[in-house]
Every structure is written in structure tokens, then in C-alpha cells.
Amino acid sequence: MKKWMLLGFITVVAGLLAVYGRDLLDLYRLMTHISTTNETAVADGGQWPRLTDACIGCHGAQGNSLHQGYPSLAGQPTPYLAAQLRHFASGERANPNMGPLAMSLSEADIQLLSQFFARHSAVENGSFKPDPALQEKGKKLVASGGCAACHGEGLMGRDQFPRLAGQGHDYLLTQLNAFALGRRKDPSGAMTAIVATLSVDDRKALAHYLAALAPVAK
Amino acid sequence: MAKRPTSDTGLDSKRRQFLKLAGASVAVGGFGLNVGLAHAGAGTGEAGDVLDVAIIGAGLAGLTAARDLQLAGSQSFVVLEARDRVGGRTLNFDMGNGHVSEVGGQWIGPGQTAVEDLARQLGVGTFPSFYEGNTVILGGDGRLEVDLKGTFGTDMTVAGKLSELSRDVPSGAPWNSPKAAELDKLSVGDWLAQQNIKPEDQPGWDASMTLSGGVTPAKMGLLHFLSMINSASCDYEKLDSIKDSAQGTRFVGGSQILSTRMAGQLGDKVRLQCPVRKIADWDREIVTLHTDQGLVRARKVIVAIHPALCNQVQFDPPLPQARAALQCAWPAHSPARKTAMVYSRPFWRDKGLNGHIIMLNGPIIWAWDNSPPNGEVGVINAFISNANLPSDPATAKRILTELYARAWGDEALQPVAYHDQDWGRDDPWSITCVSAIPPGFWTTHGEALRQACGNLIWSGTETADIWAGYMDGAVRAGHQSALQALNALRRV
Numbered sequence A: 001m002k003k004w005m006l007l008g009f010i011t012v013v014a015g016l017l018a019v020y021g022r023d024l025l026d027l028y029r030l031m032t033h034i035s036t037t038n039e040t041a042v043a044d045g046g047q048w049p050r051l052t053d054a055c056i057g058c059h060g061a062q063g064n065s066l067h068q069g070y071p072s073l074a075g076q077p078t079p080y081l082a083a084q085l086r087h088f089a090s091g092e093r094a095n096p097n098m099g100p101l102a103m104s105l106s107e108a109d110i111q112l113l114s115q116f117f118a119r120h121s122a123v124e125n126g127s128f129k130p131d132p133a134l135q136e137k138g139k140k141l142v143a144s145g146g147c148a149a150c151h152g153e154g155l156m157g158r159d160q161f162p163r164l165a166g167q168g169h170d171y172l173l174t175q176l177n178a179f180a181l182g183r184r185k186d187p188s189g190a191m192t193a194i195v196a197t198l199s200v201d202d203r204k205a206l207a208h209y210l211a212a213l214a215p216v217a218k
Numbered sequence B: 001m002a003k004r005p006t007s008d009t010g011l012d013s014k015r016r017q018f019l020k021l022a023g024a025s026v027a028v029g030g031f032g033l034n035v036g037l038a039h040a041g042a043g044t045g046e047a048g049d050v051l052d053v054a055i056i057g058a059g060l061a062g063l064t065a066a067r068d069l070q071l072a073g074s075q076s077f078v079v080l081e082a083r084d085r086v087g088g089r090t091l092n093f094d095m096g097n098g099h100v101s102e103v104g105g106q107w108i109g110p111g112q113t114a115v116e117d118l119a120r121q122l123g124v125g126t127f128p129s130f131y132e133g134n135t136v137i138l139g140g141d142g143r144l145e146v147d148l149k150g151t152f153g154t155d156m157t158v159a160g161k162l163s164e165l166s167r168d169v170p171s172g173a174p175w176n177s178p179k180a181a182e183l184d185k186l187s188v189g190d191w192l193a194q195q196n197i198k199p200e201d202q203p204g205w206d207a208s209m210t211l212s213g214g215v216t217p218a219k220m221g222l223l224h225f226l227s228m229i230n231s232a233s234c235d236y237e238k239l240d241s242i243k244d245s246a247q248g249t250r251f252v253g254g255s256q257i258l259s260t261r262m263a264g265q266l267g268d269k270v271r272l273q274c275p276v277r278k279i280a281d282w283d284r285e286i287v288t289l290h291t292d293q294g295l296v297r298a299r300k301v302i303v304a305i306h307p308a309l310c311n312q313v314q315f316d317p318p319l320p321q322a323r324a325a326l327q328c329a330w331p332a333h334s335p336a337r338k339t340a341m342v343y344s345r346p347f348w349r350d351k352g353l354n355g356h357i358i359m360l361n362g363p364i365i366w367a368w369d370n371s372p373p374n375g376e377v378g379v380i381n382a383f384i385s386n387a388n389l390p391s392d393p394a395t396a397k398r399i400l401t402e403l404y405a406r407a408w409g410d411e412a413l414q415p416v417a418y419h420d421q422d423w424g425r426d427d428p429w430s431i432t433c434v435s436a437i438p439p440g441f442w443t444t445h446g447e448a449l450r451q452a453c454g455n456l457i458w459s460g461t462e463t464a465d466i467w468a469g470y471m472d473g474a475v476r477a478g479h480q481s482a483l484q485a486l487n488a489l490r491r492v
Helices: A003-045 A051-059 A078-090 A098-103 A107-118 A132-145 A169-181 A190-195 A200-212 B008-029 B060-071 B113-121 B156-166 B188-192 B202-213 B222-231 B256-269 B307-312 B321-329 B347-351 B393-408 B441-448 B471-489
Strands: B051-056 B077-080 B092-096 B099-102 B126-128 B134-139 B142-146 B249-251 B276-280 B287-291 B294-303 B314-316 B337-343 B353-360 B364-369 B378-384 B417-422 B456-458
Touching: A003 B134, A003 B142, A003 B353, A051 A107, A078 A098, A078 A107, A098 B321, A132 A200, A169 A190, A169 A200, B051 B060, B051 B287, B051 B471, B060 B077, B060 B256, B060 B471, B077 B256, B077 B294, B092 B337, B092 B417, B099 B378, B113 B256, B113 B471, B134 B393, B156 B222, B188 B202, B188 B222, B202 B222, B202 B353, B202 B364, B222 B441, B294 B471, B307 B321, B321 B441, B337 B393, B347 B353, B347 B393, B353 B378, B353 B393, B364 B393, B378 B393, B393 B417, B456 B471
Parallel strands: B051 B077, B051 B294, B134 B353, B276 B314, B294 B456
Antiparallel strands: B092 B099, B126 B249, B134 B142, B276 B287, B287 B294, B337 B378, B337 B417, B353 B364, B364 B378
């Protein structure tokens, strides 16, 4: 290429950037965002439209919810997630939002969804600000109650037992209260027995500690 | 508590009006002549009395039904509302100085004549949604300003195919479509997968389906979605756009004003904070409702609540299997979250921007200019992807203002008020907003939607012939259920 041609080209580009630079850059970034997120989503969950996208609104991108009331599914054990979906469908676990949705899922759907969320990494529940006193009390209750025996090291969950570390505070408290009131039952009855020994303040303390507990990499 | 009529003369006048309307409805229903009134003006709902009609739910459907009964001359009815307010899934956020922003159902559009007529009768004005100027599209670090000219930028070739398919799917009874079996096997996602949708258009379909249908395409029943388009005169654009569409017109004073005006006219016929816990003897002449304020006995009961909410009521004896199965399976996983950010003025309009944001993979699904008619203050409403914005309102407000600042500049960092409405968690009396009917639902459960059970008349927007799920559908369902009750109370 002749040097003047190159110079001319650079001049034109520089001129365009001076006039439209920010807008062009913004547009370029938007197009890049669309293509990269699309590639990632296809690699992660298959071709669009994806069944897993139906869960994003309440459970967050890749199962990490920023909302304290809607639970994070990322990193939950596959058997736990599959069991909950089946329990929602049968009514064994009563939930007005999840019941009808779970009823509309096939066993293949349940497997796909459970495996999808289980393989994603849980992230820290950064938007929850714990009360330090409650957090400290919760830590002691977790240690004395031996929660890790079922819920695994770091309370990251295993088999039929859910990850508690970094879960939404409001969700945790709602579940503890549901066990206490007999509205939720676990197959072994262990949670019902444990929660029966906890006061209202104990349950609050547990929710504060667990919600703020950083998930560890599995 | 309802009061007895004060004079016989007044009662006779009311009875004559009642008879007139009942007579008109007979012509529609095809019943015989030689009829008289059963019980108009009889009991009042006081202890031991028996009312003609008890209406469950003081949303648009229940209040419209009550208003029709009142206009027909009946005094013998009551509206039982669980909440401490009327309006159901419509709600005005009061910003002060007489300004409101709707944080529930809010728009009407072409063909929604029932709610339009009601508004006119109640003296409620309308005004167009604001969309002139550039919409901002945000995604990652990217940003694009584009004039969508009152649309959502949908690919009209694909939308046109859906419009064409909708001609065969009757809005009020999709299960009666000649193609019902074939179409109800598919999700909208199954169908879209065959349309070669480009990656840049896919988020738009996800957002549209989420906002209009309550779920992303893979879980949305094609038969149901086509029935929604059928409501919109078989024109996708009239369903899912802004200009000349179902998002095109707002009510002066906010949509909840329809309900508050009707409730005002009904006076003490409306009982708030009165949830119905149990419905007994619905298969006998007198139905007994167990409420938090005691027993209510009535000959007919209009159930003007969402089908999924019926699962919170105990029925004794149990409902017939088909109806019970419909309620049990009714989808309720669309608990929308809507926010209103208030500014001293709609500053974005000065920059040629319309205050609309479409965001890819972020907390905002769609934000729009929801200012009052003359832009006296600036309001940005937004549909929020619930789990992608922290639930703490202060944090949510900060994050949203920062996003708005990216869209329109730093003035967006200085809002004067904020409201965050999460319909899934605000109280137990909504559970969900729109109904994300999945594939297979209508061909399995459709016939049970309106089939009366004993003295129960099923109402609510979900039972409407046209615009089911919309405010217009609620008004239609209210009229329909009042007619059914009046006809049923006639003494042949």
C-alpha cells in the first residue's frame, strides 16, 4: 500500500472517531457483548431458546440470585435439586409458585435443570449485610449443631442436603421457620427435630451467619 | 356491613331496574319467560341473613360485577376483599402532589373496549404512553441509541407468521382450535427454533415473551400465546408494541383509580381485610363462606380471583376433579417486580431520548417513561429481572440510578423518590401476575375453566373471552359473571 493511501485512511478513521467515537465504541461494545454472551450461553446451556432461561428471572444468571428471597441454585447438589422439583410437583413440598411449574416438567427436564445448576459455581452473597452479633451467634449454633455433618464441609451441600453457604437470607429464614411450623418436612425428619430446639432468635442468627458465609470452591 | 333499603318505594324502583337487566340477559341466555325476581333486596349479610350474591375479590372483575348488580337494582350482595385495599393487580404509587405512577397493570390498547367503556362511565380520562425519541439499548459496556418509533423492534416477518397462525386459535377457548392438538404440543420456543432467529434478535423475543407471557419462550405454550394474539385482532403488533398497541394508552390518575371509583360507589358493600378461607356447601342452595370477619351466606358466589389463588381456599365438599386439577396446575411463576424512579422533571426528553431502556443480561428488562400526562414530574418505571437486582430497596435504587445515568447522563443520579413493588412477595394475595400457560395445558384443562360448580361462578380476567389476563379481560369477566348471577337468581 502506498504511504499516502495509508495516511489518508488513518485520517478518515481519525475523523470518524472524533465525530462518532464514543457512539461507535459503545456500539462495538454492545455488539461484542451480544456475540460473546450468545457464544457462552450456547456452550453452557445449548441452542436458544433454552429451558434453563425460564429460571433466570427468579434464580439469577447461572443460578446465582441477588435477591435474598429467591434462592440461588448454583452449586446445589444435583440429587437435591431433582428431589425438590419432584417434591414441588407432588405437593410434598408446598410452594404456590414452584408447584405448577414443576408439574409441567418431564423427568428429562428435571435432570437437565438439576445438572445445569449443580455444575455452576456459587458466588458470595455480596448484597447481604449481616448483623455482626447475630452472625457470631449463628456461627456458634452451626458448630454446636453439627450442621456440616449433613450439609458438608463449608456447608456447601452434598447429595440430598442443600448448600447453605451464601444462600439468600430471607429464603433461609423462611425455610427455618417453615420447618419450625411443620410447613416443610425433610424425608428423614432431621431438620424438624433440629429446628424444634431453636428459638426465633436462633433461627435469625443462623440465617444471618449462613447468608454471609462465603461459598468455597468445590 | 351492608344496609337494608330504607323504603319500599326505593326497593320497588331498584327491583324494576334489576328485572330489566335480568330480562335483557334472558334474551342473551335463551331462558324462558314468566320469570320474577328471586331475592333482590332480601338479606343483607348481617348475621343469619342470606345474600343473593357474594363476590370474592375487589379487583377489576369483582368490582365490575358488583357495579352491574348495583346498577340492576340489587342491594343483596357483598364484595369480600382479602387486602386492605381494592384494585387487585392494579396499584397506584402515590408520589404526592396528586401524581401517581402505576406499579401494577397499567395500559390499555386497541380493541380493549370493555375497560375503555368502564373508564368513560367512571369519568376517568386516558392519555398516550410516551415513546417519542430514542430508546437506549444497554448490554455489557455497550450502549446504543435507536428510534424504535413506538415499537419493540420485533422482526415483523416472524411476528406476521404468528399473527397468521393466531387466526385459528379463539382467544376465549384455545382448546377449541381445529389445530389445538398440534399447536398445544409445542412451546413458543419450539416454534421460534425453526425460524432462524439471529442471536441479536433472541434477547428481544426472550424479553417480549417474559413481559407479555410471564416466562421465556421455552416454557410458553404456543397455543396459549396464539390465543393472546387472537385477542389483539390477530395482530402481533397490537399485542406486543407500544404505539397503537396494548401498551399504548394509560389512565389519568393511574389504573387503580377505576377500582377506587367503583368501590366508592359501592360504599360499605365492599369489605376489606376479609379473606375467604373456606367455601362450604357450594353444591347446596345456600353457600357458606368462612372469612376472617365471620360467616357470609349467599345463594350465588362469584369467585373473582386468580385461579391459583383458589388453591388457598378450602372447598367443602371438594371441587370436582376437573376444576381442582385446573387450579392445581395453573402456572403461578411470574411474580413480576416493577419499580418507579421519580425525578423532578423528565430531563431525558430534552436530549431527544424517550426514557426507554432495553437491557441485555442485566436487572432491567424494560424501562420506560411513565411520567404523568404533561410531564409535570419525570417518572421511569421498569420491569425488573427479580434475581438480578438486590432485594434491598436502597441498593436496588442505587444500582438502577447508575444504569439510568449510563443511559441518560448524570442527572439520573438525583431521583426524588423510589418505589419497589415485588408482586411475588408483597402479600399472599397475588402470587403471580400474568399466566405463563405451558404447552399441553389448554387441551388438558381448558374445558374446566368456566364450568360452574354448584352455585360458584368462576370469574376474574383469566376467564374472559377476549383479552384474558388483561384489565380489559377483567372487566369483561365481571360483566359476564354478574349476568350469570342475575340469570341464575331468576325464579322461573
